[in-house]
Amino acid sequence: MGAGGVLDDPLHDLLAAQLPERPPRVRELEDEAARARFPIVGPLVGRLLETTARAVGAARVLELGSGFGYSAYWFSRALGEGSSLVWTDASAENEARARSLRDAEFPHVAVTFLRGDALEVAAPLEGPFDVVFCDVDKHEYPAALELARAKARVGGAIVFDNVLWARRVLPGGDDGSAATAGVLGLLAALRSASDLATSIVPVRDGVSVSIKLR
Numbered sequence: 001m002g003a004g005g006v007l008d009d010p011l012h013d014l015l016a017a018q019l020p021e022r023p024p025r026v027r028e029l030e031d032e033a034a035r036a037r038f039p040i041v042g043p044l045v046g047r048l049l050e051t052t053a054r055a056v057g058a059a060r061v062l063e064l065g066s067g068f069g070y071s072a073y074w075f076s077r078a079l080g081e082g083s084s085l086v087w088t089d090a091s092a093e094n095e096a097r098a099r100s101l102r103d104a105e106f107p108h109v110a111v112t113f114l115r116g117d118a119l120e121v122a123a124p125l126e127g128p129f130d131v132v133f134c135d136v137d138k139h140e141y142p143a144a145l146e147l148a149r150a151k152a153r154v155g156g157a158i159v160f161d162n163v164l165w166a167r168r169v170l171p172g173g174d175d176g177s178a179a180t181a182g183v184l185g186l187l188a189a190l191r192s193a194s195d196l197a198t199s200i201v202p203v204r205d206g207v208s209v210s211i212k213l214r
Helices: 009-016 024-036 040-053 071-076 091-104 118-124 138-153 178-191
Strands: 060-064 084-089 110-115 129-134 152-161 195-203 207-213
Touching: 009 040, 024 071, 024 091, 024 110, 040 071, 040 129, 040 152, 040 207, 060 071, 060 118, 060 138, 071 084, 071 129, 084 091, 084 118, 091 110, 110 118, 118 138, 129 138, 138 152, 138 178, 178 195, 178 207
Parallel strands: 060 084, 060 129, 084 110, 129 152
Antiparallel strands: 152 207, 195 207
């Protein structure tokens, strides 16, 4: 696949041209991530996160798997004064970068930093949250969905990244890994979930957006 993920490169470039300009620090992090091959959601998915948060009137966001704060930047564009976001990641280095980005780009958001396994550190949190964003290790996706269901409010959004998993979810594409099994398990659970209304957006590596109905 090219830079466009599931989209071919010309379509990806066309969509990218519609994006708002990012601050220099955010551009720097995109460049750093590209050089280090560090997985970030990228600006197209970032804009989708922002739009989703705006659509549900988000004031409280929970991220299950945050990296160095790139997705939090996009959420912050939708969050106003008095809003909050929970960052979760196991890496001290990622936390330091996320704190730096928070100070530079979204000081108006009250960020709680929880370092450790995302599902474990988020489990005791008191909900509800307006948006729960999930980007943990893929074998944990089914468990992450159950946690997200418990934490999201009715009318809130649950978002998963990488749900097309480099096309390994296609018939004949399953590589037998625990990660692929996790993504396939998530997709099956979303299909059968009567309490969620879900759409899959085929940008980058695929993003599922679910609204909690009850």
